[in-house]
Amino acid sequence: MNAVFYLSSFVAVLSTLMVITRMNVVHALLYLIVSLLAVALIFFSLGAPFVAALEVIIYAGAIMVLFVFVIMMLNLGPQAARHERQWLSPGIWKGPAVLSMILMAEFLFIMTKGYHVGSVLTVEPKHVGIALFGSYLLGVELASMLLLAGIVGAYYLGRRDDDGRAQRSRRLK
Amino acid sequence: MLELLSLIPMLPFAGFLVLILIGSRISRTAVAVIGTGAVGLAAAVAIAAAIGFIASPPSGYAYAQTLWTWIEVGGFGARAAFYLDALSLVMVLVITVVGFLIHLYSAEFMATEEGYGRFFAYMNLFVGSMLILVLADNLLFLYLGWEGVGLCSYLLIGFWYRDPANGYAARKAFIVTRIGDAAMAVGLFVLYRNLGTLQIQELLRRASENWPVGSGIAVAAAALILAGALGKSAQLPLQTWLPDAMAGPTPVSALIHAATMVTAGVYLIARTNLLFALAPAVQSAVAAIGALTLLLAGCSALAQHDIKRVLAYSTISQIGYMFLALGVGAWSAAIFHFMTHAFFKALLFLCAGVVINALGHEHNMFRMGGLRRDLPLTFWTFLIGSASLSALPLIDAGFYSKDLILWQAWSSEKGGPWLWAAGLAGALLTSLYTFRMVFITFFGDKKTAIAVRPGTLMTIPLVILAFFSVAGGFVELPETFLDFHLLSDFLKTALPATPVGSGPVHGELLFQVIASAVSLAGLFAAYLFFLRRPGPVEVLAEKRLGERLRRFWLSGWGFDELYDALFVRPFLWVARISKGDLFDLIYDGVAWFSALLHKTLSLTQTGKVRWYAMSILIGAIIALGVTVFL
């Protein structure tokens, strides 16, 4: 199982790196899906099968698919890739890279303080369910309200005016 | 009756409060009733108090009434207390009665002006402050009234505030009198420091006990008090503000700058007479200043065109007479002249107001003329006032008071021939410029047509004041006539008698004849030169020397230009060069720095999302670093 962990973490990091460096949006999305799947495997190897499944179903399966749908809907032409090449000019990534590395160094410093762990226990979905609808019931309710707000917000923000609908269909051709 | 004393100043103050709060919202009639009524009621109470005082005089001929303790700190205490004796009673009666008549007049005169309520409020405040001044028991309370009348003078001179020239005139009046007020404040400090009290009677008693005659401290205190009186009474060298104060409405000029406020200096010196007796040098200075001022102002009045400025210089001159009287120790003569002057000067100003109003705000005498037929009542009352001012013999009040002063100037211990001669020359000048004014305004050809005639409220005060201008003199008849000393007998209880000199004293009758002759000569000269044959005077005024003399006198002997060069210009220069000094740099620096900060920090607001994300990241790094490594 250790090998699974290290292998899938390597895949995750690599595909994440590919996500942020692609010119084509759809390519990046696909790499992201791969990364998420790798992370699901990591979860499984850590004894958290429930969230592994959730990761695949919801994150990779719903959220990323939503992304893909919207990108398709935008109907970007070949000039999009050209724009991307322009925008990601060499000088751009130096600053963020440096800052990110500094942050990573800080993280490393904090995290490698020496908490050695024994064996990792599997946490059954049953326990998760009991805790979720037991002590964290309020959180569940709040999360549902959040989702409701998200639905309403997404509906309203995605709405167009009546003439806009006609315009949109014309423009995006 | 005497317990109502505190009502006398409080009634006008109450009128002021009511009018300042609701004066703009009630009708003009109500404003006039409240304003005039407050002063009228105060006059009635004053008359009642006078009757009570005379019928059954209190012990020591003085009545004191304390209202409350104003200040009590350390060893220093001052009370809000009133002191009524013969001197303050005379002052109170004149102030309230003349004030009432002028308020009545202004009810009609100011009827078409905006700010009617404000006018009456300020006038009431003035009357209240003036009454506090004359009734005050201690010098601090007197100073309160002193400042109050100064404030009201400023407010009322600049009443028509929309014209900036009026504001400048008001400011000039305030600043010049301020110089005197500052000196007086220092005098109060000196007095308190050395005598330990400011309560007037106690102070004078201690001063006469502890200070030898002619000592430096007495001279200093008296000189400082004199400086305050000079400012308020517009005497040399602080006389420049009064002619410009004519920018205010005519009732204001009548009440404040003729009858009452400008005589506050006279009252102050009369009140603290023992102090001046302890400093004979200062008292002589008072007489000298009075004599010089009356000549200077008399000459200036001769060259003016504006009818109100003639009267202003005339006021300065007549107060010079009062100072002359005070300086030679003729205390009751000065108060007598104050009383008659209040009557006839107020009358003259009110008549001038009628004329100015009738001709549509025309002030220039040379554009008036021939008004004798169109405004008969005004003409006759003006003539009576002018006669009183010129001290024409026997028939008017001014004669008796001015004559008494001239006689005392000659015969008193401190007097002498020079002072008498100055007074006599002044009488000639007075007669000359007064009748010049009468002849040019009321005789001759009409140059401007009448627009408005005065109504009842304006003519009644004229008649009453004309009556007083004639009859007011009969309270003090000299020994050569009936020897009727009603006023000086009354005032003897409050003021010391005039010390009579030991030199040759010929006879009062001779001096009276000389004085009468002089004033009649002035009248005749005015008739000759300004009515019959104005030719020679005009030719003289055209010549180079005559022209320069005329302009010199017109400007009041050049004092304005002198003060401008001596004080105003250096002050403005200093203000200009200290505009960019260190403290300004500090404040400008603060402003500059915050502008710089603004420019720099606004560069961080680019509007780009990624930029903001980067700044969040940097902040997070720093915060983590601080937490982890420190």
Add this chain to the structure above:
Amino acid sequence: MTSVPMEHGLVLAGLLFVLGLAGVLMRRNIVFILMSIEIMLNAAGIAFVIAGARWGQPDGQIMFIFILTMAAAEVSVGLALLLQFYHKFKTLDADAARTMRG
């Protein structure tokens, strides 16, 4: 099961987070920015799960479920906003929206 040291998991989470952060800062296309945000959220979730696995309690997984929920809501609203953005600016350049500059 496994005996992976916790630091390694946390280092992985940190690495993924930093990569996502770099993506947010580097890319100008809004879609990429949103994707990078998702990466960051996911990384945070990994950290939670690892912590929960260390103690053997379900709390970590529950926290991850909440994060997931929030990410779903955020993505839907964000993509709707993206559509509006594209409709208004006719481009997906994030720097196009900078009228609120100081």
